[in-house]
Amino acid sequence: GENVEQHPSTLSVQEGDSAVIKCTYSDSASNYFPWYKQELGKRPQLIIDIRSNVGEKKDQRIAVTLNKTAKHFSLHITETQPEDSAVYFCAASGGNQFYFGTGTSLTVIP
Amino acid sequence: DVKVTQSSRYLVKRTGEKVFLECVQDMDHENMFWYRQDPGLGLRLIYFSYDVKMKEKGDIPEGYSVSREKKERFSLILESASTNQTSMYLCASSFSMTANTEAFFGQGTRLTVV
Numbered sequence: 474g475e476n477v478e479q480h481p482s483t484l485s486v487q488e489g490d491s492a493v494i495k496c497t498y499s500d501s502a503s504n505y506f507p508w509y510k511q512e513l514g515k516r517p518q519l520i521i522d523i524r525s526n527v528g529e530k531k532d533q534r535i536a537v538t539l540n541k542t543a544k545h546f547s548l549h550i551t552e553t554q555p556e557d558s559a560v561y562f563c564a565a566s567g568g569n570q571f572y573f574g575t576g577t578s579l580t581v582i583p
Numbered sequence: 584d585v586k587v588t589q590s591s592r593y594l595v596k597r598t599g600e601k602v603f604l605e606c607v608q609d610m611d612h613e614n615m616f617w618y619r620q621d622p623g624l625g626l627r628l629i630y631f632s633y634d635v636k637m638k639e640k641g642d643i644p645e646g647y648s649v650s651r652e653k654k655e656r657f658s659l660i661l662e663s664a665s666t667n668q669t670s671m672y673l674c675a676s677s678f679s680m681t682a683n684t685e686a687f688f689g690q691g692t693r694l695t696v697v
Contacts, residue, residue: 575625
C-alpha cells in the first residue's frame with residue numbers, strides 16, 4: 474500500500490518568515506494530494522490540493538509543489554502569521570482511500 | 584456547505600463496554616471513513632465504506648467494526664472497549680472513488696476508556 478512520510482514533525486518560524494513542509498509518497502498510482510490544517514480542538518480542513526497533472530498551485534500565501542518523478546510534494550507558506558499556527562497534514566490518494574502523513578506542528582512566533 | 588456530524592464530542596466509557604460512534608453526512612457522499620488520531624501517529628484509517636453495506640478494513644481494524652445501513656450514516660463500533668482505544672476518532676466523507684476529491688471531516692469524538 475501507499476506510505477506517506479512527512480517532515481519536519483515540528484516547525485517554529487518568526488512571524489513574516491516562510492515555512493516549508495515536505496512529504497514523500499511511495500505509490501506511483503497516487504494522483505491527488507491534499508493538504509489539511511488542523512487548529513487546536515478543531516477538525517482538519519482542506520487548505521490546498523494538487524493533482525498529478527499539475528506541478529505547482531498557489532492560493533494567496535500558500536503554495537504546493539509536486540515532483541512526480543521523485544514522488545515528493547511540499548507545502549509553502551509565505552509571510553507567516555500567528556493564525557497559521559496549527560498542525561498540517563499532507564495526504565496522497567489514488568482514489569480508494571487517503572493516506573496521511575504524521576503531521577507537522579507549526580508555531581509562528583509573533 | 585458539506586456537513587459531517589459526529590454524535591458526541593466527548594465520551595467516557597468503561598473497559599469491556601460496547602461503544603457506538605455515529606457519523607452523519609448531508610452531501611450524498613459515497614465514501615465514508617473512520618480515522619483514529621494519536622499524537623505523533625497522525626491519522627490512521629480504521630475502516631472505510633464506498634457504498635451502503637460495503638466496508639473495507641483500513642490499517643488498524645482490530646477491535647473495531649463498522650456499519651453502514653444508510654448512505655448518510657457510518658457507525659464505528661468498539662465491541663469491547665479497552666484502555667488502548669482511548670483516542671480521538673475522526674469521521675470523514677468524500678464524494679466518490681472515481682471523482683477523487685477532498686475528504687470532509689467531522690468535529691471528532693474524544694473517547695476515554697477507563
